[in-house]
Amino acid sequence: MDKLYIIIPAYNERDNIENVVNDWYPVVEKYGVDSKLVIVNDGSKDDTYEILQKLSETRPQMIPLTKPNGGHGATILFGYDYAIKNGADFIFQTDSDGQTLPAEFDAFWQMRNDYDMVIGHRKGRQDGFSRVLVTKTLKLVCRLCFHVTVTDANTPFRLMKAESLKKEIKYIPENYNLSNVIISVLLIKKGYKVKFLPITFRPRQGGVNSINMKKIFKIGKKALHDFAAINKIIKNSMKEQ
Secondary structure (H helix, E strand, O other), X not given: OXXXXXXXXXXXXXXXXXXXXXXXXXXXXXOOOOOEEEEEEEOOOOOHHHHHHHHHOOOOOEEEEEEOOOOHHHHHHHHHHHHHHOOOOEEEEEOOOOOOOHHHHHHHHOOOOOOOEEEEEEOOOOXXXXXXXXXXXXXXXXXXXXXXXXXXXXOOEEEEEHHHHHHHHOOOOOOOOOHHHHHHHHHHHOOOXXXXXXXXXXXXXXXXXXXXXXXXXXXXXXXXXXXXXXXXXXXXXXXHO
């Protein structure tokens, strides 16, 4: 049976994390005893990790990990690397804010052998104008910098073949903040089979959003600088094929 690893980064999610675990743990149970729910604590200042450890005591397929704070991109790369090293066949990533629905996962799973990545397209989003603006801006920047059209580059609802991800993850700089964006760009630009499916995207279900407009502007400014360097890496990697 295929081994599914669900990777969820978490930072200061004490008010939300138990509900997220209760939502997603039944998914890994459904898809085999070797499937795992891996939640990576990104150096939270609250007791998120202690809660995760307690929850894992009665959930044998749940793995709580912790690392120094490094941001969302670095944390998902940490989780992806863990899944690949532990023999995952498929890797799914979502976030710890409860905005996505486990009920929508099965449609992705049914397509797992047909595509290298099935990624959610957030239609009718309910998480605020600033987040929608970021997504639209990223789509434009990806088109300008990488000459690819990515419907929704940074969606935290993506199912990937571990084998395909393993081939491309090495090109992403360590601790890079917009890792999922670059993964989307890499797979599309290199001709992997990628499918976008519409998903529900609710408001945050608990806790406090750690991203604000100031941080968004800072991330965007750095992204423009980094994308030029990453574009060179992508071009060189394509020459290697």
